[in-house]
Amino acid sequence: MPISHRGNAPDNATLIGFTNLRQARTTRPMVIEKGRGIFLIDENGREYIEGTSSFYSAALGFSDPELVEAAVRQMHQLPAYASGLYRTVPAALALGEKLAAMAPMANARVTFGSTGSEANDFLIKFMRFRNGHRGEPKRVKIIARALSYHGATVTTAPLGGFPGTARAFNLPMDEVITVSQPDYVNAALPGESEAEFSARMLAEIEQAIEQAGPATVGAMILDPVSFSAGCVVPPVGYLPGLRGLLDRYGVLLFDDEVINGFCRTGSMFAAQTFGFRPDCMTLAKALSAAYFPISAIVMDGDFYDALERGSDEEGIFSHAATYGGHPVAAAVALRTIEIIEERDLLGHVRRVGPRLLKHLASLDGHPMVFNTRGVGLGGAVQLHSLPDNVGARGRAMQDAMMAEGLLLRVVKDSINFAPPLIITEAEVDELFARFTRALAAVERTERT
Numbered sequence: 410m411p412i413s414h415r416g417n418a419p420d421n422a423t424l425i426g427f428t429n430l431r432q433a434r435t436t437r438p439m440v441i442e443k444g445r446g447i448f449l450i451d452e453n454g455r456e457y458i459e460g461t462s463s464f465y466s467a468a469l470g471f472s473d474p475e476l477v478e479a480a481v482r483q484m485h486q487l488p489a490y491a492s493g494l495y496r497t498v499p500a501a502l503a504l505g506e507k508l509a510a511m512a513p514m515a516n517a518r519v520t521f522g523s524t525g526s527e528a529n530d531f532l533i534k535f536m537r538f539r540n541g542h543r544g545e546p547k548r549v550k551i552i553a554r555a556l557s558y559h560g561a562t563v564t565t566a567p568l569g570g571f572p573g574t575a576r577a578f579n580l581p582m583d584e585v586i587t588v589s590q591p592d593y594v595n596a597a598l599p600g601e602s603e604a605e606f607s608a609r610m611l612a613e614i615e616q617a618i619e620q621a622g623p624a625t626v627g628a629m630i631l632d633p634v635s636f637s638a639g640c641v642v643p644p645v646g647y648l649p650g651l652r653g654l655l656d657r658y659g660v661l662l663f664d665d666e667v668i669n670g671f672c673r674t675g676s677m678f679a680a681q682t683f684g685f686r687p688d689c690m691t692l693a694k695a696l697s698a699a700y701f702p703i704s705a706i707v708m709d710g711d712f713y714d715a716l717e718r719g720s721d722e723e724g725i726f727s728h729a730a731t732y733g734g735h736p737v738a739a740a741v742a743l744r745t746i747e748i749i750e751e752r753d754l755l756g757h758v759r760r761v762g763p764r765l766l767k768h769l770a771s772l773d774g775h776p777m778v779f780n781t782r783g784v785g786l787g788g789a790v791q792l793h794s795l796p797d798n799v800g801a802r803g804r805a806m807q808d809a810m811m812a813e814g815l816l817l818r819v820v821k822d823s824i825n826f827a828p829p830l831i832i833t834e835a836e837v838d839e840l841f842a843r844f845t846r847a848l849a850a851v852e853r854t855e856r857t
């Protein structure tokens with residue numbers, strides 16, 4: 410019997426995040442009961458297109474029978490076992506090997522967590538272990554870009570400096586250095602070229618390192634295309650220049666591919682799309698198409714070797730997580746990657762992505778649209794903000810899109826698109842048709 414939950418309790422026991430808690434407790438949330446491809450059905454039988462893949466995660470849509478089968482097969486064979494203490498399971502070993510071979514890094518090594526937050530949190534912990542054992546215990550500060558999101562834990566929530574995720578929870582910020590998001594569209598000076606803008610962003614980072622004291626800075630973490638900041642695509646020269654700058658200061662580059670990884674930006678990993686070499690990558694979400702919680706930390710050989718030397722000194726690397734390398738999660742992730750390869754989803758993204766981006770670009774010049782942008786199979790439409798009311802149009806669009814049966818992530822007045830990788834060209838057209846109808850509805854309401 411499928412689990413159902415009926416009734417309209419005005420006092421929900423379940424806390425649902427990124428909400429106003431009182432409102433979420435006392436009103437019935439949207440309850441999704443079923444999914445098929447890119448479509449979802451809620452408890453009232455209403456159908457929606459999930460145009461941002463449910464937190465950018467459900468890369469293969471919501472009904473892939475082969476992933477279900479992979480999970481069931483592993484459930485029957487061995488449903489649970491922890492990796493640690495010289496024990497593991499075949500799926501964890503096979504997945505580690507696969508990711509190490511795919512990663513754009515030399516001699517990559519892999520370990521697992523359950524969530525993107527955990528992957529970033531563990532990676533920062535590993536960095537501290539590494540630096541401590543290299544005789545640089547003070548190298549603990551992390552540079553992050555404003556309006557980034559790297560996780561929900563005490564260590565990761567402050568990375569990005571959203572007031573709601575860090576200050577509001579009274580989290581320690583002393584070891585976080587926040588620099589600007591390289592948002593050329595919104596932050597360029599009059600007449601500034603993209604290359605000049607990138608140079609200015611890099612100068613700001615250099616200054617921040619100098620100010621913090623170079624010997625205290627361990628790493629910079631970034632998501633190459635920042636969806637949390639409204640789909641900010643890195644400006645020309647920024648990432649290659651950044652790599653050189655960080656190398657000069659011995660600062661590591663942590664590439665958070667939790668959203669960007671697995672074809673989203675038009676390559677398997679965004680590091681390939683934008684041509685830079687990360688020291689470590691974190692993966693989650695599309696890694697298992699979100700059918701099972703799993704994340705991965707991929708380290709290049711040098712970073713890993715330092716961990717191994719530290720472990721020799723200690724006699725042990727005292728780190729593991731009960732669900733890191735969970736057999737069912739690893740089996741689902743392996744099958745996800747096989748499907749991405751077998752069905753050539755990278756080729757598919759390269760064919761379908763331009764259609765989405767063409768639709769978005771067709772709104773350039775629309776009286777309500779400030780800018781459109783995108784890369785691969787992701788993009789955004791940024792609306793002109795209403796004077797003194799930033800976010801009001803975004804909220805109006807949210808309601809109008811819901812009425813049209815379209816779920817997209819709204820960031821202030823930007824609306825992000827990142828549909829499941831399996832979306833067809835006809836479905837892209839349908840998604841965009843719903844979006845333009847919603848836009849027209851908001852335009853009409855504003856006129857009356």
Ligand SMILES: Cc1ncc(COP(=O)(O)O)c(C=O)c1O
Nearest residue numbers: 524525526558559560632667668
């Ligand atoms: C870029 C990025 N990194 C890390 C995370 C954290 O992942 P999780 O929610 O699985 O902990 C997210 C979540 O949205 C993310 O977008």
